[in-house]
Amino acid sequence: MNYLPNIIFAILLIFGIGYFTKNVKKLIRNIKLGQDVDVSNNKKERFKNMMRIAFGQSKMVRRPIAGILHAIVYVGFIVINIEVLEIIIDGLLGTHRAFSGIGATYGILIGVFEILAILVLVSVTLFWIRRNVIKIRRFWNKEMTSWPKNDANYILYFEMVLMTLFLIMNATDVSFQSMNNGNVISQFIAPWFSNLPEVTLHIIERAAWWLHIVGILIFLNYLYFSKHLHILLAFPNTYYGSLKPKGQFNNLESVTKEVKLMMDPNADPFAAPAEDTNEEIPAKFGASDVQDLNWVQLLNAYTCTECGRCTSSCPANLTGKKLSPRKIMMDTRDRLEEVGKNIDVNNGEFKDDGKQLLGDYITHEELWACTTCNACVEECPVSINPLSIILDMRRYLVMEQSAAPTELNNMMSNIENNGAPWPYNQMDRLNWKNE
Template identity: 70%
Template structure:
């Protein structure tokens, strides 16, 4: 019977990690539905971007208040969970504070964990106030209604509960140490949890042990729950921010990628040795689809972007189109792409690994044409994103599809392109008359 808790713990651990691995497999499958793209260039610069942006949070602190609070939560939550290693070893082998043999260094670790836990609690409370009482504009946009709003708050509640369980566990442990309870050896420094120890002074050793064990079990169970909840939450960026910043765009933000097929055609037109009227060869490849109308047409890097989106709204708050009342929200573009990708993934699962046309697509069913044409292509959203997401690339690919596949550009744009073709300029004036304005008195 003494090994029952260890067996239960091991089963919980295997189930939690197994479910997480299954979700990672599903995530990888969905991302790889996108087109292949070569991102093998500038390896050193990519590693540098990942270190600075994902690990160093360099773009997060552009907004000092929110940035520093996020850094506290990020560092605190990651470092505190180093203790998970000790919890796992204790759970499997039935030990208690196995790393206590580290002595003074262990005291330093536990003390640091507790101070960080307190800072995380403070930061989480501030975040909750900003979302629900102050109600910052970027958190109350139309796309943040329903599940996105609940998800943001739920994450805060989970983080708060995990930190409080950690401090409660340590406070009960400290009280049991002071009472000389069996197995509870003197170990650790508890600068924060010692403050709440007086709340437990009247409890018996039996009740204290029950409290400490309950907090211990709930803490590790909560961490495993949080790990598996990531897939369904905007906090998936905790994991994906690293590959996303590594594979982020390295070329200048104003530089757009030309379609290879169009480039080849233009080169043929410029080559006097090529017969432009010749029929294509019988074995010539079928021309690729221009642009994107659904997630299959996007690259896997763009799909990775969609899953990495933190829904922080910095892109939307910087978007000039959105700020002037237009329907476009770069955040919504990424959220819609992720939602459509999830729908496609479920379609594949239901049909046993094969996608069957469901009569839907990203264009029109998720993202409207009004949103796409509202974009000024200024790259403000790309610059603002703290994890190197590029909403503009998706917008431009979908615009490309509308223009080159459906000839569905707005009338003003069609007029401009017609003028460029006929007059060599966007204006409806003959080239011979272009300088007439200078002759006016």
């Protein structure tokens, strides 16, 4: 019976990590549904971007209040959970504060953890106030339906509870309090329980300990369903982020080859095209569903924090247009999840469900409202590129369906016929100088 708590702990740990691993495999499977893209170049620069943007939070602090609060929560939550290692050892071996044997250093570490816990509690509370009391506009856009709003609050509540349990665990641990070293914050909480018998204190401490580790396992497995999946994906997403100059268009190789052939004065326009067995002709120009996007774009969708910085800086959205870059990413993730579930229920094979990303999730109006200014790309704190998805879907509309707006179709026809976007014959271009 003495080993029963350790057995229960091991079962919880195995189940929690097992379910998390299952979701990670599903996540990787879904991302791999995207088209292949070569992002193996400039590894040194990619690593620098990852350390600067994901680890260093360089783009978060452009908005100082949110950036500093986020940095506190990020650092605090990561550092405090180092103690999870001690909890796992204690839980499996039946020890109590296994790392306390390192002496005064242990007290210093726990003291730092307690200070960070208070800072996280304060920061999370301020985040909750900004979201629910002040109601900052970008958190209340129309795409922020009940689930996205609730999801954000659930995460804040999780963090509040976990930090509180950590401090209560320390405050009611009689042996820890007697150390007089490391109980920087918990010493002020301990008097709240001073009138309780030692047996009751032990029960409270054990309850807080169990709830803390169970809460962490629940939080870990909740990430897959939450916008906070970026905690795990921000690092690979910033590493694989585009290194090209913003605004550089990704030309299709097959189209580029045709254009070069047309511009070659020595080429015979009536000659049959040479067969090139190495040239891969795309099955579809552009993208109409998530499987047509590349895997980095799908990774972007899962990494989206739904913070709304992209939408709040989008000139189209600011002028009342329907476009919201955040919604583009949320829709892509929702559709990808739908496709993944379709595969799950059909024994690993996708069966046409009569839906696609274009039309059922993202409308033509949204796509053509984009000015391609790259403001959303510049603002994203984790290197997400909504514009790349917009452009690929526009490419599909133009090249597969000839469904561009009338004004754009007229312009392209003029360029083709007159060599300029205006409806004037090339011979008449300079007539204005005679007027």
